[in-house]
Amino acid sequence: MNIGITVYPTYGGSGIVGSELGRDLAERGHNVHFISSVLPTRVTELNERVHFHEVEMMSYALFEHQPYDLALATKMATVARAEKLDLLHVHYAIPHSISAILARESIKEKRYVPVITTLHGTDITLVGADRSYLPITRYALQQSDGVTAVSKFLKKATIETFDFDEVEVIPNFICPQHYQRTPDAPLRNELAPNGETLLIHVSNFRSVKRPADCVEILAKVLETEKNVRLIMVGDGPERSAVAYRAEQLGVKDKALFVGKQARIPDYLGVSDIFLLPSELESFGLAALEAQACELPVIATRIGGIPEVVNDGESGFLSEIGDVAKMAEDTLKLVLDKEMRLAFGKRGRELAVERYSTEKIIPQYIAYYERVLNKSSSAAA
CATH class of the missing domain: 3.40.50.2000 (Glycogen Phosphorylase B;)
Structure with missing residues (x-):
């Protein structure tokens, strides 16, 4: 599969999980395209299966704040068409889901690229639950082709806050080889x-x-x-x-x-x-x-x-x-x-x-395939 992944490129959990998910998918033979403002923290190597597409911001005097969400949507659409992406997997609902949905809609006559949103926590419990963001966050969930949450707690919070229950729980993960005790180092x-x-x-x-x-x-x-x-x-x-x-x-x-x-x-x-x-x-x-x-x-x-x-x-x-x-x-x-x-x-x-990655990554791959099959059936 050709998979587009967008994360906040920071030390936060969503950035770590998205980065390591992409790395592991590449090791399993998939092509991964990171679309972000800077290279995500945990992405330490680019190769023939791991690619990075920088979101460039336009400087214009009219904009008090540069519209990153629109620049991201444009980049997503461009990469989706040029690289023939099979899906866009975004981590953190606001603004990544909205940008991905906008990108999907802008190119759907040429190519329909499903959007999968993974919820990590504060995008639901803090940002999304804020009255000013609640309607747009609910829209992002409803318009995504698939939604996952990293814990049972978060799925429950999503149902209670947004009255939205089409959420698959796929927890965070670790690679046992990367995390080991080394007391003599x-x-x-x-x-x-x-x-x-x-x-x-x-x-x-x-x-x-x-x-x-x-x-x-x-x-x-x-x-x-x-x-x-x-x-x-x-x-x-x-x-x-x-x-x-x-x-x-x-x-x-x-x-x-x-x-x-x-x-x-x-x-x-x-x-x-x-x-x-x-x-x-x-x-x-x-x-x-x-x-x-x-x-x-x-x-x-x-x-x-x-x-x-x-x-x-x-x-x-x-x-x-x-x-x-x-x-x-x-x-x-x-x-x-x-x-x-x-x-x-x-x-x-x-x-x-x-x-472990051996347990969790296959769950993501199986979920990707379900979403793709569902989208193909709907298109047919």
Whole structure:
């Protein structure tokens, strides 16, 4: 198949999943065309099966804000015709679905290119649910040829918010070979020169991720166990505030902010415990990646996280903002290495068993084929 994929080319979950989906589809013999403003973060290599088409913006004095959605639709239509795409798969509803539907409609007399929309979370729970965007988001869902969601929680939220239930649940995934524990890697000595137990948090540092809770947890753990360090991976609007909070709590020297990193598995593979105190996670991709690297997960019991983390088996779940309990659970794992290793081993087993590429990618391919067959039947 010739597949067009559009994602937000950032460190967010939708960009990661779309990028890695395209890479895996290419490895299985499909031709993948990424259509975006810049090359997506996880797309590290272009070849005869992985292509990139840049959306170029027109600068015009009349436009207060450059109309990216129209530029994207134009590029989608151009690529769809030139490359004879079989379908357009867009990740995140607004504006990608609208752009794809516009592209499909603009060329349908020459070639009908079905649109599949994958919902990742905030496109439904925050942006789409906003009164100003709700009607257009509902339209995007209704006009898509296929809609998938990354968790059962998100499908339920879509039904409740938009009264739309034609949603296929295809969860996020990991490649077991890309995510593995590597405790003897040189990076471990760099991050833990004194043999510290390493806590780690990975996010885009938005307020919804509650990154400041991580340094609060660290401070409480340090009251009992001093040989602990927190690694903060990523960047975003809350980073400076979190660094300042670490300074206020007197744990600045125990919290290392390493910024954005291209190789997240390298950092997960040498760490010990993963912190995810978010107030909203439609799936919890970061938790899944951590479990694949045999890290127990300390997280909140919200959204899709309970579908990923087994409480008391591969991690511990708490209510939003319950830093005291999260710190207590973290300390248990810090002090009890056998428990930590057992939780990590079980987390890896669950991640591979439920969410490996070998299990999930065929679901996407089968869904593509169903949508294509349905579109062909309708055209006939």
